[in-house]
Amino acid sequence: MRNVRYVTSLTGASSAVSPSTATALLVTSGVSAASIAFFARSLTEAGLSAAAVVFFRFAATVLITGRRIALTDRKRVDSAWAFVAGLALGLGWVGYVLAIERLPVPLVATIYMTYPAFTLLATWLISGGRPASRAVAGAALVLTGAFIAVGPSDAGVGGWVVLLAVAAPVTFGLVVAVMSDRVHALQPVETIAATSLGAFVGLVPLVVAQPLDAVIPADARTWLLAIGIGLLTSLLPMMLFVVGAPVVGSARAAAAASLELPTVFLIAWVLLAEPPTLAQLAGGTVILLAIMVSPTRRAPGDNQPTGQCEPASASRLGADARPFLRRSPHADRSAGSQSALAAAPRAPRDHVAGRPGP
Template sequence: MQQNPITDPARLGLATLGVVAASVGFGLVPLFARGLTEGGMAPQAVALYRYVLASAVLAPFVWRCRRQWPTLVWGLATGVLMAQGWVAYVRAIEVVPVSTAGVLYMTYPAFTLALSWLLFGDRPARRSMVAAGMIVVAAAIVMTPGAVDPALIPLLLLSLAAPAGFGLGISVLVHRMPAIPPLARIGIVSMGSVLGLLPLVQATPAAALLPADPHGWLLVLGIGLGTALVPQLIYTVCSPVIGTARTAVAGSIELPVMFAVGWLAFGEPLGGAQAVACLLVLAAIALTPARQARSIAAQHDQR
């Protein structure tokens, strides 16, 4: 579906700021997630709190689309898989630098291209393939033994399930779910994520499911509202206004925000490997601005 970006400068500027603000919210995930896990909460519980609010708020939009149940089943299954990957990501940021985990998470465009090609025969353009290669190189740089403790490499590899799951989500939403409204897409995928997390949550001790103090409840509210529901809604409204090209460039602020969180909130130094990897990822995003929207509810181009 080809977008027709608005040309009014004021509206363009406001929508661009909206995408930037939403992407800042996405980039703040480690701040809330690590705060909760350090307080004793299990990673699967952290993931559940991120998705459950959107599921509840957007359930009416999903219900309106109930006759399109085959499409909803695609979204539900996608959410189940995405949730498993997000748990792996939360586990990774417990022990590895946020900047390293952030670079690995930003490999999702490469997974999107590969999975769209493999599952739906959507062959990527040459520039997209070059950009995907740059992202893979960036991931390799931050995982070299000189850049990270070799003992953590298996955990980092496991955390790649998060961008792989998100890449799968984008592929399915582009090729199987354009028939339902964006808010219903967010809702059904969030519901699938909650469904996928329930078995893990049920096997978790009760003490690891609830915040230990009022500050923990504020973090729960922050991760549900500030990094998921509100940014997703803003992104859904603003990204079609400015088109995928400007959306991708404006949304690339998410990675520097992750770097800033690691540095300012957790005192993590930024090494040369992380800096080079960050530049590679940002360059790759600028090189291929099409169809790599951050929000699962954003409109996507069909080339």
């Protein structure tokens, strides 16, 4: 298959990417995003608060993209939607980090992967479209996997912490729905900028309320971790997915990026000495299978070949690309893969998976 030219960068410039290179980028994006577990646990153990950890996670993206906030008449409303979605995104990640502090990492990661079920609910509430029966069944299977992973001991000992962990996929599902159904006019970098700024601004009051030693890294190692969480778990995986997903389509994007959950399990086992339990492995497997078999549908007017539909991925990164991908006007329309979306795709009503936002 020939290389295909896509607008895949923050600057909007087109670039040629081969399918094999795109697949490698997607795998790398999933592995990079999975490192959030290591960074979050390490930073909280170093004394930073959960709010500060998430603050640093979005800081790099805001610094790089903040000047691209779109406030023109045509884009102001969409920017506002993205900003509000970012507020929810930041608060959801605070819940995730608080849970990482207190619960086994594999359990928190498995709970987080239930976000497609909440995406389906939020999309129905926002758009009013009735979800397909297969999508509902997929969402039910996702929740079943979470119930399998959260055993009676976890629910009994740290029930309120489990609720904190659930808050992350709930708010993230809302973000997916908003970005898919309400943000259409923005360029990729404008969407990233507005969403990241919303998360960043929403975290400022929480960070200001913390003592300085819970916000400012105390040594060089902690500073490196704080910088790393912004670059390696947010900006880098998002951009790698934006480059790779349009070239290979949703099926391969889902398979490659879904390595994130097993990678979190491996990181927890090797670096944090927290091997997943059989229940967590079983629940994670059920969730991944549910997302992988969830129905996808091509966007209206999309002419890509069968199996090359929009990148509604099984991973957290999957929907990152949906509002961020724009097909180059100079793309080779005879090339095999034509899975990039227009600037303002409307999410199909029967999607279960997807993830916008950094």
